[in-house]
Amino acid sequence: MPLIQVKLIEGVFTEMQKxxxxxRLTEAMVAVEGDNMRAVTWVVVExxxxxxxxxxxxxLTTAAVKALAAGTPAG
Amino acid sequence: MPLIQVKLIEGVFTEMQKxxxxxRLTEAMVAVEGDNMRAVTWVVVExxxxxxxxxxxxxLTTAAVKALAAGTPAG
Amino acid sequence: MPLIQVKLIEGVFTEMQKxxxxxRLTEAMVAVEGDNMRAVTWVVVExxxxxxxxxxxxxLTTAAVKALAAGTPAG
Amino acid sequence: MPLIQVKLIEGVFTEMQKxxxxxRLTEAMVAVEGDNMRAVTWVVVExxxxxxxxxxxxxLTTAAVKALAAGTPAG
Amino acid sequence: MPLIQVKLIEGVFTEMQKxxxxxRLTEAMVAVEGDNMRAVTWVVVExxxxxxxxxxxxxLTTAAVKALAAGTPAG
Amino acid sequence: MPLIQVKLIEGVFTEMQKxxxxxRLTEAMVAVEGDNMRAVTWVVVExxxxxxxxxxxxxLTTAAVKALAAGTPAG
Incomplete structure (x- = not known):
């Protein structure tokens, strides 16, 4: 049942990170709901x-988010 | 008024199928709500x-969904 | 995989209709995707x-939608 | 807090228009909520x-929406 | 076509404000898209x-958002 | 930027669990994106x-989900 819909800006994260x-989001949810709910825990990334x-x-551009993530000013 | 938002994995269905x-989703909704509501029944596919x-x-990859749809094991 | 999210205005439809x-929305989707996909076809109504x-x-009020469904003017 | 999620059909609007x-959507929201809420007003366009x-x-195709916007028949 | 979905925290805004x-969100959108698109511009507030x-x-609680809107500290 | 929208069935989880x-979902996301992104990581639960x-x-009823979570048959 739990449905987790994630929205990101493209080009910020690698396929591996997504x-x-x-x-990790599934494990976070399972930690609260219990392992019996795992099979019906969906995560959709857009x-x-x-x-x-x-x-x-x-x-907000991809470059601006990358600068924010890196802790450097965007300008 | 009824708004139907559909999410699929890309590459599983043809344009014709979408x-x-x-x-079909519109007809299913109209069967319940009545034909007067047809013009305000929206379906968005993403x-x-x-x-x-x-x-x-x-x-879940496109290949895994196709295997599931075909009833064949993904591995 | 197919996820169908429906939004309605409250008070228009009975629990039975929902x-x-x-x-019906599940059957409509299964008619396109095939019965093997049924178990992973989700419909959420809000x-x-x-x-x-x-x-x-x-x-748009509940009364206005009911009038539209009935084919009578709202005013 | 206010979260505004916009869905459009691709190819209808230029990057400048988006x-x-x-x-404009942010300003419309700030006009109601007050300027203190500006920093937590998000708009996502898909x-x-x-x-x-x-x-x-x-x-609804891109061409049909453009015809509608221009006030010309689509056919 | 344009679909605008707004999410708020309950109890912050009056019915009048919503x-x-x-x-205002409709007018903001029409200002960009043109008046021919008005009839198919939907705004849903949740x-x-x-x-x-x-x-x-x-x-984020209702009280915290109200304090933020008023420009007073929440604590 | 990351926006995480969670949907649950009502009455399954306590306020504390939500x-x-x-x-936990915020920490899961921050573990991937880095701590500089924490302030712009939003989670909305509906x-x-x-x-x-x-x-x-x-x-799916509240009772059925609770039975599933408890690992007991719903019937």
Whole structure:
């Protein structure tokens, strides 16, 4: 039953990282719900195009998110 | 008013099949709500990339879904 | 895999009708995808409060939808 | 907190128009909620493929939406 | 075609404010897409229960959002 | 940026468990994305009414999910 829908900006994470997300989010949910619920725990990951995500009206690009993740200023 | 949002894994269904889905899901809804609601019945189909869908923490690929649909083991 | 998320306005359909929707939408999807996919076909129905749905900026109430379904003018 | 998720059909709007949408939708929300909420106002824009959107069971293509926007018949 | 789905925390906004949101978000979208698209511009507003929204792992309550909107510290 | 939207059936989990979910899902995401992304990691939890969730066309009730979680047959 638990359905987890994740939205990211494209190009920020590698395929490996997205698979790790699916694994870790599932384990996080199973830790609360119990292992009997594992088979019906779904995680869906979708990616939004660079610039198609606004925070406070500012367009968030792939480059900006990478800079944020790295702890360096985007400008 | 009824809004039906469908998520699939990419590459499993042909364009023809997806159009048939939109048609059949609309008819299924109209069968319950009545024909007067047809014009405001929306169906949106979105596709998620292969491997971006987890069931029980396992990554579901286009190939795995096709094998499941065909009734053959994925491995 | 197929995930079908339905949004309705509350108070328009009975519990029986909503269960019939889940049944019919599942059958519609299975008719396209094949019966092997049935067990992984999910349908989630959510209801939005009366007036919380806008079409062209007009607030759609439960009463307005019922009038539309009945084919009678809302006013 | 306010989360605004927008779905469009691909190829109808330019990148410039989508950025303008994010800007205008944020301003519309801030006009109601107050400027203190701006930083936690998110807008996510996603695009659905041409023909993957049904209205009343009819497949809406990019060309049909453009014709509608221009006020010319699609046929 | 444009579909705008809004999520809020319950109890923060009055019914009047939510109706104003639907109106203003529709006008914002129409300003970009043109008036011919108005009739197929949908806005759906959903509310999430207090505490069911996490930002950085912190639970956002109705009271906390109201304090943020008012520009006063939540603690 | 990462947005995590969770759907559950109502009445299965306590408020404490839902808060633990928000905490654990956030930590799972931060473990992949890095701590600089924590402040822009959102988790939204929504609950669907008992019987409004279909798996393979069967209506999933709160009681059925609790039985599944407990590892006891629902019937």
């Amino acid at each position: 698979r790790e997300m699916i694994h 990616e939004v195009r660079s610039g198609h995500w606004g925070i406070g009206g500012e367009w | 159009r048939e889905m939109i048609h 596709e998620v990339r292969s491997g971006h869908w987890g069931i029980g923490g396992e990554w | 269960r019939e929707m889940i049944h 209801e939005v409060r009366s007036g919380h749905w806008g079409i062209g900026g007009e607030w | 950025r303008e949408m994010i800007h 695009e659905v493929r041409s023909g993957h959107w049904g209205i009343g069971g009819e497949w | 109706r104003e949101m639907i109106h 509310e999430v229960r207090s505490g069911h929204w996490g930002i950085g792992g912190e639970w | 808060r633990e979910m928000i905490h 609950e669907v009414r008992s019987g409004h969730w279909g798996i393979g066309g069967e209506w």
